[in-house]
Amino acid sequence: MAKAKGAIVVDEVKCKGCGVCVTACPTKVIELAAEVNGKGYHYAYMAHPDNCIGCANCGIVCPDTCITVYRAKAGATA
Amino acid sequence: MSDINTIIKPENIIYKKTDVLTDNVMHYCPGCSHGTVHKLIAEVIEEMGIQETTIGIAPVGCSVLAYNYLEIDWQEAAHGRAPALATAVKRLMPEKYVFSYQGDGDLAAIGTAETIHACNRGENIVMVFINNGIYGMTGGQMAPTTLPGMPASTCPAGRDVSHDGAPIKISELLAQLPGTCYVTRQSVHTAANVRKTKKALRKAFENQAANKGTSLVEVVSTCSSGWKMTPTKANEWMEENMFPYYPLGDMKNE
Ligand SMILES: Cc1ncc(C[n+]2csc(CCOP(=O)(O)OP(=O)(O)O)c2C)c(N)n1
Ligand code: SF4
Ligand code: SF4
Ligand code: SF4
Ligand SMILES: [Mg+2]
Numbered sequence: 001m002a003k004a005k006g007a008i009v010v011d012e013v014k015c016k017g018c019g020v021c022v023t024a025c026p027t028k029v030i031e032l033a034a035e036v037n038g039k040g041y042h043y044a045y046m047a048h049p050d051n052c053i054g055c056a057n058c059g060i061v062c063p064d065t066c067i068t069v070y071r072a073k074a075g076a077t078a
Numbered sequence: 079m080s081d082i083n084t085i086i087k088p089e090n091i092i093y094k095k096t097d098v099l100t101d102n103v104m105h106y107c108p109g110c111s112h113g114t115v116h117k118l119i120a121e122v123i124e125e126m127g128i129q130e131t132t133i134g135i136a137p138v139g140c141s142v143l144a145y146n147y148l149e150i151d152w153q154e155a156a157h158g159r160a161p162a163l164a165t166a167v168k169r170l171m172p173e174k175y176v177f178s179y180q181g182d183g184d185l186a187a188i189g190t191a192e193t194i195h196a197c198n199r200g201e202n203i204v205m206v207f208i209n210n211g212i213y214g215m216t217g218g219q220m221a222p223t224t225l226p227g228m229p230a231s232t233c234p235a236g237r238d239v240s241h242d243g244a245p246i247k248i249s250e251l252l253a254q255l256p257g258t259c260y261v262t263r264q265s266v267h268t269a270a271n272v273r274k275t276k277k278a279l280r281k282a283f284e285n286q287a288a289n290k291g292t293s294l295v296e297v298v299s300t301c302s303s304g305w306k307m308t309p310t311k312a313n314e315w316m317e318e319n320m321f322p323y324y325p326l327g328d329m330k331n332e
Contacts, residue, residue: 006085006092007082009086016109017108019309024269056092057269063104063110065117069093070085070086
């Protein structure tokens with residue numbers, strides 16, 4: 001099991017389920033949920049959190065700026 | 079999962095929404111490029127520290143409500159008239175940063191005259207041009223930028239060049255005018271492209287600070303609703319079809 005270097009928090013209420021972040025993630029962390037949010041959108045979530053490298057690609061491409069990206073400081077033990 | 083909870087701490091944040099964006103939920107369709115470009119302008123304004131001194135000119139088109147999303151001063155122009163209004167604002171308040179934000183119907187159809195003459199006069203403004211090849215707001219009618227063969231609600235069988243003329247490459251045209259100092263075409267469909275577009279916007283605002291003339295940043299964009307595709311399919315379609323006709327890169331950088 002890979003150890004996560006990064007993590008994201010998706011604003012599930014705001015997310016429109018466009019899937020642009022899913023395509024942008026180089027390590028296939030993100031999927032769209034089977035459930036829908038209040039607006040009826042299949043919101044994005046970390047399906048494979050261990051793969052996250054904290055590159056911020058998902059946050060950068062999100063048109064609705066729903067994603068906050070975190071990266072562990074180099075050398076920090078989780 | 080324990081990993082994740084130790085990573086999610088304020089000191090580890092490397093990307094978050096800039097405060098120059100309001101908390102309003104954007105009315106744009108899922109995946110719409112307008113949202114991404116709004117965010118980039120907001121980030122550039124934050125990084126340059128010019129939130130109090132920037133005035134945006136909103137267009138008619140889907141981005142007519144842009145003033146709801148960036149916490150800066152705005153004026154709302156009549157359809158196509160944003161470059162004329164930007165001219166007035168900048169001339170009256172030369173110490174402000176002034177930018178217009180316009181779609182292809184706004185900038186390259188109804189506002190063609192205002193666009194060309196503002197650029198020709200070399201007004202010291204930034205023009206942000208969202209080229210999604212269609213009239214998004216009004217239901218996907220053909221625009222001057224609609225590609226040959228591309229269907230739209232007013233040309234369901236696709237644009238017929240023998241009848242409608244060829245799509246206009248207005249940025250190439252504007253690059254010919256002596257008043258423009260910077261004309262570039264970018265996109266926001268991948269993280270790498272988003273980063274490049276942000277650099278281009280930054281350069282455009284810096285050109286204004288240096289009194290260099292008109293900077294035009296075209297962003298080849300998607301309109302998944304008008305194109306009748308999912309947002310990810312629209313991004314692929316844009317790469318395959320829009321980029322060959324509207325190649326990315328700088329047309330002018332003086
Ligand atoms: C004077 C005038 N003519 C026509 C319209 C109708 N109208 C509203 S938006 C629009 C086209 C917008 O297309 P574009 O500029 O490409 O913006 P998009 O919605 O694609 O971002 C038109 C023709 C109008 N509002 N005012
Ligand atoms: S890019 Fe943003 S809005 Fe689209 S699915 Fe991802 S988090 Fe949701
Ligand atoms: S930060 Fe990078 S690796 Fe992590 S989910 Fe986002 S795109 Fe994927
Ligand atoms: S109609 Fe097109 S341009 Fe308008 S918000 Fe929807 S996707 Fe964006
Ligand atoms: Mg348009």
